Amino acid sequence: xxxRRCRKPAVIDVRRHNAGFxxxxxxxxxxxxxxxxxxxxxxxxxxxxxxVAVSGGKDSLGLWHLLRQLEYQxxxxxxxxxxxxxxxxxxxxAQAFASGEGARLIDVDLPxxxxxDIAEGSRVAHxxxxxxxxxxxxxxxxxxxxxxxxxxxxxxxxxxxxxAVLFGNVLRWETGYLGRQHPVLPAAPGFKRxxxxxVRMGEREMAAYCFLAGIDYMVEECPMADGxxxxxxxxxxNTIEERSPGTKAAFVFGxxxxxxxxxxxxAEKEREDLAPCTHCGAPTTGDIxxxxxxxxxxxxxxxxxxx
Amino acid sequence: xxxRRCRKPAVIDVRRHNAGFxxxxxxxxxxxxxxxxxxxxxxxxxxxxxxVAVSGGKDSLGLWHLLRQLEYQxxxxxxxxxxxxxxxxxxxxAQAFASGEGARLIDVDLPxxxxxDIAEGSRVAHxxxxxxxxxxxxxxxxxxxxxxxxxxxxxxxxxxxxxAVLFGNVLRWETGYLGRQHPVLPAAPGFKRxxxxxVRMGEREMAAYCFLAGIDYMVEECPMADGxxxxxxxxxxNTIEERSPGTKAAFVFGxxxxxxxxxxxxAEKEREDLAPCTHCGAPTTGDIxxxxxxxxxxxxxxxxxxx
Numbered sequence: 001x002x003x004r005r006c007r008k009p010a011v012i013d014v015r016r017h018n019a020g021f022x023x024x025x026x027x028x029x030x031x032x033x034x035x036x037x038x039x040x041x042x043x044x045x046x047x048x049x050x051x052v053a054v055s056g057g058k059d060s061l062g063l064w065h066l067l068r069q070l071e072y073q074x075x076x077x078x079x080x081x082x083x084x085x086x087x088x089x090x091x092x093x094a095q096a097f098a099s100g101e102g103a104r105l106i107d108v109d110l111p112x113x114x115x116x117d118i119a120e121g122s123r124v125a126h127x128x129x130x131x132x133x134x135x136x137x138x139x140x141x142x143x144x145x146x147x148x149x150x151x152x153x154x155x156x157x158x159x160x161x162x163x164a165v166l167f168g169n170v171l172r173w174e175t176g177y178l179g180r181q182h183p184v185l186p187a188a189p190g191f192k193r194x195x196x197x198x199v200r201m202g203e204r205e206m207a208a209y210c211f212l213a214g215i216d217y218m219v220e221e222c223p224m225a226d227g228x229x230x231x232x233x234x235x236x237x238n239t240i241e242e243r244s245p246g247t248k249a250a251f252v253f254g255x256x257x258x259x260x261x262x263x264x265x266x267a268e269k270e271r272e273d274l275a276p277c278t279h280c281g282a283p284t285t286g287d288i289x290x291x292x293x294x295x296x297x298x299x300x301x302x303x304x305x306x307x
Numbered sequence: 308x309x310x311r312r313c314r315k316p317a318v319i320d321v322r323r324h325n326a327g328f329x330x331x332x333x334x335x336x337x338x339x340x341x342x343x344x345x346x347x348x349x350x351x352x353x354x355x356x357x358x359v360a361v362s363g364g365k366d367s368l369g370l371w372h373l374l375r376q377l378e379y380q381x382x383x384x385x386x387x388x389x390x391x392x393x394x395x396x397x398x399x400x401a402q403a404f405a406s407g408e409g410a411r412l413i414d415v416d417l418p419x420x421x422x423x424d425i426a427e428g429s430r431v432a433h434x435x436x437x438x439x440x441x442x443x444x445x446x447x448x449x450x451x452x453x454x455x456x457x458x459x460x461x462x463x464x465x466x467x468x469x470x471a472v473l474f475g476n477v478l479r480w481e482t483g484y485l486g487r488q489h490p491v492l493p494a495a496p497g498f499k500r501x502x503x504x505x506v507r508m509g510e511r512e513m514a515a516y517c518f519l520a521g522i523d524y525m526v527e528e529c530p531m532a533d534g535x536x537x538x539x540x541x542x543x544x545n546t547i548e549e550r551s552p553g554t555k556a557a558f559v560f561g562x563x564x565x566x567x568x569x570x571x572x573x574a575e576k577e578r579e580d581l582a583p584c585t586h587c588g589a590p591t592t593g594d595i596x597x598x599x600x601x602x603x604x605x606x607x608x609x610x611x612x613x614x
Contacts, residue, residue: 170477170558171547171554171557171558172557172558172561173557173558173561173562173565173566175565175566229550229551232546232547232550233547235546236543236544236546236547237543239539239542239543240478240539240540240543243536243539244536247478250478250479250480251477251478251479251480254479254480255480258480258482259480259482262569262570263569
């Protein structure tokens with residue numbers, strides 16, 4: 001197989017695009033995919049400061065690298081979730097990448113700063129660990145971006161992630177979530193704009209990008225995600241994609257182009273009910289936001305002392 | 308496990324309903340599920356004549372049996388598709404059931420009446436066999452019902468079928484198909500009302516119904532369906548259902564209750580473009596309907612001699 005762009009021998013075959021690429025042209029292809037996602041969905045305007053949510057894995061480090069390659073002013077935010085050795089090691093990958101690039105990494109630690117870890121938050125909030133974790137990350141991501149004056153927050157959700165989340169939301173027809181599922185969530189009172197520049201990149205392509213770009217990342221998956229429903233959705237979609245390459249992209253982009261608008265009012269209605277959390281000021285439908293409630297239950301005495 | 312209804316030992320466990328049933332109560336449960344589907348969606352009005360599409364398999368024979376148990380005036384239509392021994396055998400099952408019940412079975416044979424079989428139709432129309440078959444069955448089902456003055460046509464699509472079709476339509480966001488996917492398709496110029504009374508019944512429950520009701524049915528699957536995409540969708544959904552019983556029902560009924568209306572205009576738009584086929588009179592978007600075009604290509608001389 002030859003490189004689609006320069007005709008040299010290909011090192012990777014992207015079946016969805018029915019194309020092979022040599023190493024240099026693949027890195028170029030990835031940059032173009034991200035550039036196109038950013039342009040198509042008007043994710044980042046010139047001069048804006050971007051905060052990238054960095055876990056130490058291939059997607060977030062690859063995204064940070066790609067944004068810097070495309071000359072965006074992008075800093076990183078690492079959130080320590082207190083998941084034992086897994087957290088320690090992923091922090092080391094994030095820090096090593098940042099220092100190698102000479103990039104700024106903000107480091108927030110959930111146990112040190114808020115007095116509880118994901119296992120404890122999950123227990124007291126009666127939520128699955130992945131739910132407590134997602135809630136904490138979304139909350140801190142938004143509050144740190146606000147505190148540090150970033151214009152936009154970027155996450156490393158790739159095409160496979162988006163397809164799996166969409167599949168889960170469609171299986172239960174979560175109309176509010178469907179109304180919010182988009183590569184760009186516009187800013188709103190109390191919310192920074194959220195963007196997903198990797199929406200055109202598959203999981204396997206991100207792994208290849210990191211390998212070919214020489215990015216050292218945390219390969220191990222989170223030990224608490226084991227048995228997570230989304231892994232089942234991913235497996236189901238992978239089986240179908242294997243047989244019909246392009247299925248995931250058609251699923252996600254067909255939704256964005258022809259279907260998302262039909263659910264947008266459902267999300268709008270939910271947003272109208274939001275008011276600032278009486279403790280932290282984050283938008284919430286109750287008096288106290290779900291993150292502060294979780295913290296209160298986990299560490300009743302610590303609630304008034306967030307860092 | 309005990310029967311939910313009479314506390315005798317259960318012979319079947321319906322995980323989705325978290326309930327076990329003894330043989331008699333399971334048959335009662337199935338009748339109630341079908342009665343409820345018919346009532347909820349106003350499928351059949353008192354005194355209406357129903358034509359049931361009968362393949363000889365568990366779903367269509369079970370449906371026919373259930374409608375007769377519920378005292379509907381239901382006759383059967385068997386369509387011979389010319390798929391060798393498979394067609395011969397499935398016809399024998401349909402005929403045996405009809406004569407055992409003393410019920411009327413209309414028998415239409417595609418090769419004998421129209422001069423081509425599914426393999427040939429598939430070849431000349433450049434369609435997958437399942438597509439040529441579905442097209443032929445829909446066409447003949449509607450035209451026979453019209454010719455014989457039936458009010459409504461009923462098909463044996465069960466919950467698993469509906470979930471798999473919905474999954475396929477959602478993966479490609481076929482907005483027109485989504486607008487037509489409903490347990491009742493109302494009558495329209497040239498179209499009889501179409502209903503799916505088994506929408507609340509799983510595949511496994513239909514097999515158990517036939518077994519417990521003593522209905523002898525064709526177990527073998529169509530040899531031409533091998534590798535059909537829908538089988539892949541069913542397998543994917545089965546894996547998810549296995550882990551989260553009720554997923555398929557939530558997917559299908561959530562769609563019907565909260566989502567179908569959002570796509571109905573897409574189907575409406577397609578219906579507006581229909582006009583009678585210049586050959587057979589069936590509604591079509593072209594001059595000649597897809598069935599007549601397929602017949603014309605397969606047997607140019609036979610086009611003017613339909614039975």
